[in-house]
Amino acid sequence: MSSMRSTPYIHIYSRSDDVTGSCSLVTAYLSNKKTIRFLVDCGAFQGQKDNQNLLNESVPFNTEKIDFVLVTHTHLDHVGLLPLLVKQGYNKNIFMSFPTYNLIDIPLRDAYKINSKCTDTAIYDQEDLYKTFSLMVGVPFNKMLKPMKGISVIFKKNGHLVGASSIEVIIHDPSGEDIKLLFTGDYKEKNVFFDIEKVQLEDDSSYPYSAIICESTYGDVDSTDSMFYPCILENINKALWNGKNVISPTFGIGKTQEVLYLLKCGQKRNLFPKNTNFYLVGGIAQEATKRFQYTDLGIKSEMKNFIPQNFYMLKGHQTSQDIIKLFDDSKPNVIIGPSGMADAGGIRKFVQKAISRDDILIQLTGYCDPSSIATKLLNTPIGSNMLIAGKPITKRCQVEISKEISLHAKRDELKKMLEGKNTNSILITHGEAKVREKFREYLLLNNICSQIEILNSDFVFEIDSSGIRDVFPSSF
Ligand SMILES: [Zn+2]
Numbered sequence: 001m002s003s004m005r006s007t008p009y010i011h012i013y014s015r016s017d018d019v020t021g022s023c024s025l026v027t028a029y030l031s032n033k034k035t036i037r038f039l040v041d042c043g044a045f046q047g048q049k050d051n052q053n054l055l056n057e058s059v060p061f062n063t064e065k066i067d068f069v070l071v072t073h074t075h076l077d078h079v080g081l082l083p084l085l086v087k088q089g090y091n092k093n094i095f096m097s098f099p100t101y102n103l104i105d106i107p108l109r110d111a112y113k114i115n116s117k118c119t120d121t122a123i124y125d126q127e128d129l130y131k132t133f134s135l136m137v138g139v140p141f142n143k144m145l146k147p148m149k150g151i152s153v154i155f156k157k158n159g160h161l162v163g164a165s166s167i168e169v170i171i172h173d174p175s176g177e178d179i180k181l182l183f184t185g186d187y188k189e190k191n192v193f194f195d196i197e198k199v200q201l202e203d204d205s206s207y208p209y210s211a212i213i214c215e216s217t218y219g220d221v222d223s224t225d226s227m228f229y230p231c232i233l234e235n236i237n238k239a240l241w242n243g244k245n246v247i248s249p250t251f252g253i254g255k256t257q258e259v260l261y262l263l264k265c266g267q268k269r270n271l272f273p274k275n276t277n278f279y280l281v282g283g284i285a286q287e288a289t290k291r292f293q294y295t296d297l298g299i300k301s302e303m304k305n306f307i308p309q310n311f312y313m314l315k316g317h318q319t320s321q322d323i324i325k326l327f328d329d330s331k332p333n334v335i336i337g338p339s340g341m342a343d344a345g346g347i348r349k350f351v352q353k354a355i356s357r358d359d360i361l362i363q364l365t366g367y368c369d370p371s372s373i374a375t376k377l378l379n380t381p382i383g384s385n386m387l388i389a390g391k392p393i394t395k396r397c398q399v400e401i402s403k404e405i406s407l408h409a410k411r412d413e414l415k416k417m418l419e420g421k422n423t424n425s426i427l428i429t430h431g432e433a434k435v436r437e438k439f440r441e442y443l444l445l446n447n448i449c450s451q452i453e454i455l456n457s458d459f460v461f462e463i464d465s466s467g468i469r470d471v472f473p474s475s476f
Contacts, residue, residue: 112129211467
């Protein structure tokens with residue numbers, strides 16, 4: 001049936017139904033009967049979904065038919081299943097920006113370590129991991145890449161994270177009709193660590209995108225919302241001067257370094273007692289922090305020194321006694337590290353030991369899954385019990401949350417970005433299902449584009465140069 005349709009066109013399918021498991025398969029049908037297939041990202045599913053293990057066990061594609069893979073950035077929900085793809089037979093190029101190339105081994109090695117600890121559920125082995133590394137190619141920003149005949153790709157820097165890219169893909173059909181796509185990836189306009197140069201590319205806006213595939217993490221909230229008001233420094237300032245220690249769960253790559261920079265700024269403004277010590281726990285966070293300082297990731301030279309004074313990396317395993325000793329230390333301490341939801345990583349044990357103490361502030365810094373320890377901490381009143389590993393612990397610690405350090409654009413910022421582009425259609429992805437709906441309504445209301453649909457695992461969209469022309473249930 002497909003061959004009866006006028007060519008060229010593409011089919012696009014996405015595995016993701018929320019904010020994890022980012023992975024889009026694009027199949028291009030050309031007028032010369034050729035077919036080109038590529039993936040944008042191949043991420044792991046995270047959180048507490050019922051079918052999560054199943055989703056992370058295999059990738060539902062015929063890997064031999066995929067011609068190339070593009071990677072937007074190095075977070076595991078975008079790259080975590082690359083080794084699985086390779087295990088399933090994929091053996092061609094995996095393209096990414098140079099900074100992403102210089103960071104990507106950190107999360108993948110860590111994921112492998114965690115994965116291989118539970119041997120009966122290990123989904124790929126070390127050989128698959130190393131083979132994955134060998135297929136990776138780092139490419140410059142804003143340069144035309146030709147992964148194969150008839151395809152142009154441009155990685156455009158975006159502020160979500162060091163190395164993060166929005167990716168433009170142009171499929172050149174022999175008939176002269178092109179299909180032009182933009183994958184925003186996880187998107188933010190700016191980043192404290194690097195500048196985003198305004199680069200005028202030759203054929204940039206000469207003709208519209210056929211479709212923009214746009215993230216929607218904060219598609220239901222404006223940047224002016226009170227949840228983004230800066231209060232972290234104020235909270236830590238009060239706590240330290242009141243004789244408390246501070247624990248701040250963060251995410252290892254990107255968020256941790258932004259929190260460290262914020263602390264450095266607070267220190268410069270004399271907000272903390274002079275003898276405050278700053279500790280970083282967690283292997284991923286420590287390694288990423290060193291790379292931010294010393295590896296070529298395109299970070300501004302004045303931002304390479306983002307570390308506060310009196311800063312220490314706590315290496316290796318911390319025993320309960322080590323942790324309590326630090327808490328009882330006469331000096332004020334700020335301890336930061338992953339995971340941001342306090343469920344895993346180096347910070348988990350510190351949080352568990354802190355719950356019953358009234359001399360500690362736990363400052364959360366971002367999104368918390370409803371089932372996470374962080375959410376339990378927020379929802380349990382002081383003096384009430386919370387269950388940790390089956391044991392009741394009375395909560396006495398202070399808990400605060402702020403989303404002031406956010407790696408994603410809010411809906412008004414996404415709207416501004418989309419307004420500056422000429423596109424025939426928009427497909428909304430990477431957001432909670434309800435948020436995708438709200439973001440769609442918001443964009444339609446603001447007349448951003450007449451064709452706006454939600455991309456999720458239920459449907460495949462058919463797109464030609466003029467936009468969406470059909471949609472049907474996915475067979476994956
Ligand atoms: Zn991300």
